[in-house]
Amino acid sequence: MxxxxxxxxxxxxxxxxxxxxxxxxxxxxxxxxxxxxxxxxxxxxxxxxxxxxxxxxxxxxxxxxxxxxxxxxxxxxxxxxxxxxxxxxxxxxxxxxxxxxxxxxxxxxxxxxxxxxxxxxxxxxxxxxxxxxxxxxxxxxxxxxxxxxxxxxxxxxxxxxxxxxxxxxxxxxxxxxxxxxxxxxxxxxxQRQAATAVLYWPEAEFAEVQRRYPTWYPDTAHVEHRREVQRSLGHHPGAVIATGELDALLAFAESRERPPDEPSTRAEFAAEAARLGRTVPWPPGRNDHCWCGAGRKYKKCCGAPGFA
The missing domain is CATH 1.25.40 (Serine Threonine Protein Phosphatase 5, Tetratricopeptide repeat)
Structure with missing residues (x-):
């Protein structure tokens, strides 16, 4: 903590x-x-x-x-x-x-x-x-x-x-x-909070998370993290994506007097982002940019057949 x-x-x-x-x-x-x-x-x-x-x-x-x-x-x-x-x-x-x-x-x-x-x-x-x-x-x-x-x-x-x-x-x-x-x-x-918020770490933030908190996602490559997020989104219709920022999460944990290394704290952080509207809607159109920020079309990135 x-x-x-x-x-x-x-x-x-x-x-x-x-x-x-x-x-x-x-x-x-x-x-x-x-x-x-x-x-x-x-x-x-x-x-x-x-x-x-x-x-x-x-x-x-x-x-x-x-x-x-x-x-x-x-x-x-x-x-x-x-x-x-x-x-x-x-x-x-x-x-x-x-x-x-x-x-x-x-x-x-x-x-x-x-x-x-x-x-x-x-x-x-x-x-x-x-x-x-x-x-x-x-x-x-x-x-x-x-x-x-x-x-x-x-x-x-x-x-x-x-x-x-x-x-x-x-x-x-x-x-x-x-x-x-x-x-x-x-x-x-x-209504916003009712939507499931899935926490996604962009690649640079994910690398920082693994450097500072290696037990959060042990032995997980960023592509595997993307797959897990895509699977979670697929299981929850109407879900939204909360983009992770490590410093923001740590500040949130401190403000709530919660340990940042507990999964429940990260879930609360994502839910708070959803409540405040700081999320990305899902799913994107198949020809839209992918939600992961890679710059490719969704249908050729995280939405490609078999990716998840």
Missing amino acids: AAPPTEARRRQLNIEYAEALEADAEISGQRCDDLVEAAGYWHFAEEHEREEQALATAAEIDDGHNVLSGRAAYASFLLTHGRLEEGERAMAQLMREGSECPWAYGEAAAGYHAIGAQQEALRWLNIGVQRFIPDVDAAVEVGDPGFELLRERAELRRELGLPQDQYDELHARSQERSHEVYAQIEEVSR
């Missing part, structure tokens, strides 16, 4: 993620968003100077049209690190200038909530909701601008013991609609 990562390893991973995001920020065209994300990883790595550097740069380049708000994130950082006067100035400037980023108002509210200023947090949520949902009779669903602000506002008002108002009623209607949408999504997921 793979050992869970140590605290030192977690810290190193956070640093690597932060550095990768900062490098990507220079070429991605989403520099503000990447820097705010990088700051989060610097925070978990307890590299708070690097966290502040990333957020200060994000605040400078924030034009108010990003997914994440550098100005709000930096102001919140200042508030939660005891620099109240600087944080208040940054918040006041953000309030004056406004933002087309809904996340900015939620992040500002989160900063005030973290220091116990719930009324100020509610003020930011009120302003954000009114900015992005001016009509209380609107139909608001998950993913719409302002939906998360509406949810956070309703939760904070309940925390403060305030009676329901029109926006709280709108939130209740939106939640009801969201539950209907989620029920539809879950039904689709159940």
Whole structure:
């Protein structure tokens, strides 16, 4: 069973993620968003100077049209690190200038909530909701601008013991609609999961599996692995193919606290891929490319008479 990562390893991973995001920020065209994300990883790595550097740069380049708000994130950082006067100035400037980023108002509210200023947090949520949902009779669903602000506002008002108002009623209607949408999504997921998922390792991944875990497929050539997959597919009409990637499987096993070398873990990994739609349908047309990725027609590859 793979050992869970140590605290030192977690810290190193956070640093690597932060550095990768900062490098990507220079070429991605989403520099503000990447820097705010990088700051989060610097925070978990307890590299708070690097966290502040990333957020200060994000605040400078924030034009108010990003997914994440550098100005709000930096102001919140200042508030939660005891620099109240600087944080208040940054918040006041953000309030004056406004933002087309809904996340900015939620992040500002989160900063005030973290220091116990719930009324100020509610003020930011009120302003954000009114900015992005001016009509209380609107139909608001998950993913719409302002939906998360509406949810956070309703939760904070309940925390403060305030009676329901029109926006709280709108939130209740939106939640009801969201539950209907989620029920539809879950039904689709159940249908996907109902299909048998057969795990297939491409040749390079299969070689890596055999190098690192030789007991998984002992004395098995890749062509034999393909034959076994083809036989399994043939025994389960409507089956799908989950393409194996060793690092993804190991991450899955760690997240579920399961030993990666158990066949049941690999089966669960394939089933999760099916649930998420990360699969290849089977069978292909006889003149289509074969599912194994060899580049040949199915009828002349794994679908050839007698292959399985």
